[in-house]
Amino acid sequence: MSITLYNTMTRSKDPLEPLNAPRVSLYTCGPTVYNYAHIGNLRTYVFEDILKRALLYCGYEPNHVMNVTDVGHLVSDGDEGEDKMALGAQREDKTVWEIAQFYWDAFRKDIERLNIIEPDVWCRATDHIEDQINQVRILEEKGFTYTIDDGVYFDTSRLSDYGKLARLDIAGLRAGARIEVTEGKRNYTDFALWKLSGADSKRLMEWPSPWGVGFPGWHLECSTMAMKYLGEHLDIHCGGIDHIAVHHTNEIAQAESSIGHEWTKCWMHGEFLTMAKSDDSDGGKMSKSAGEFLTMDVLVDKHGYDPIAYRYFLLGAHYRQQLAFSWEGMDAAASALGRIKRTILEARAGYTGAEEPIAACMDEFDASVIDDLNMPRALAAMWKTAKTPDASAGEIYATLLQMDRVLGLGFEDMAPGDAGISDEEIDKLIDDRAEARAAKDYARGDEIRDRLAENRVEIMDSPDGTTWRRI
């Protein structure tokens, strides 16, 4: 099956044409391991997982590389600010290496809980310092760099197409540029390839280089490692939309200046998760640097959600649409997930192993997947399947299982207890509670109420009896 994907470079949905089909080289920018990933970051990784599953579903063989930024790049997208890794180490009184290992482990636990398939290759920036130095050397030999007191910089004015991904208005940018903080930088858009530690400052992470002791610029690790593991022609490169204007723009500048031809065919970017306005949020951007942020641990351990409910919540919006996080939205996702899981368990009971997926449902689902990963439409096809009037339970199960290869909601591995409590069980518990209360056994009555609450069922008592709703 061929698939159409939105390419930020062309600003259009283009059919995927991998250079060496069925293999697809795929590079996704990974986490900076100085803190937990927030649920906004994780939205980007879920989008990339859907992409990868869709490629597998369509018969491609993705070779997926993800970096781990464990070197202290700087707080801002530019070259100023403090070192994130050093800030983490200071905050927790640990070494930068301990911080990196701890948060990388935490990241892997998060993606496992979200049923994200691990990359084929993980690559850590600190394991590739020599490769990065070599890249700077190549760029220097080709005349794309200049060296100032602060480090080695990329001269963006040497490229006529610098900023093509973001369609940057270079002239406008230069005219409106604020005073440069880095003395000696020639153009507003120039960026550091190698930063020097400086004679009298010892950094926590630094390495010798032909230009002096220092550390690589952030953009350098991705283009260097992507080319090392996937070669000079990359089929797909992904990240969040915030990467377009600076990080990916600079990756392109480095890679294409070094190899002398177009590097990545298709650039894909996931839109942001924002915070909905609520009692405890004034809405807007979700960020780590601002202090308070939501993590998987907060959703799962503090609020009791199934991590897959968050995955379901994310599938409800197309990856190129902004999505506002809200607790109401999470509750709705958790309850929808419970419903589809109950359908699965019922359907599974009637499955013999011989049934085929329902063709009409699969056609609709496939059309959604290959149309730039339209997951809201794919979910609609999933719900339609669950309600197909004359299909057998086994056919419904076979269909949902096939769809789950892309959705990744874990239908196959579901155990009976996973679906939560059924409507019949709720009715039965409410009857038991009424009996307990009639017998003045209030402790038992409260116990049942708590059990229902744990299963996200709220009960309302009134003179006419007890009603309930899933929350």
Ligand code: AMP
């Ligand atoms: P970082 O660790 O800051 O480099 O971010 C990891 C990934 O998350 C990158 O691909 C970012 O583009 C992405 N990202 C950052 N903030 C958000 C957000 N609020 N929503 C979705 N993705 C985000």
Ligand code: ZN
């Ligand atoms: Zn990157």
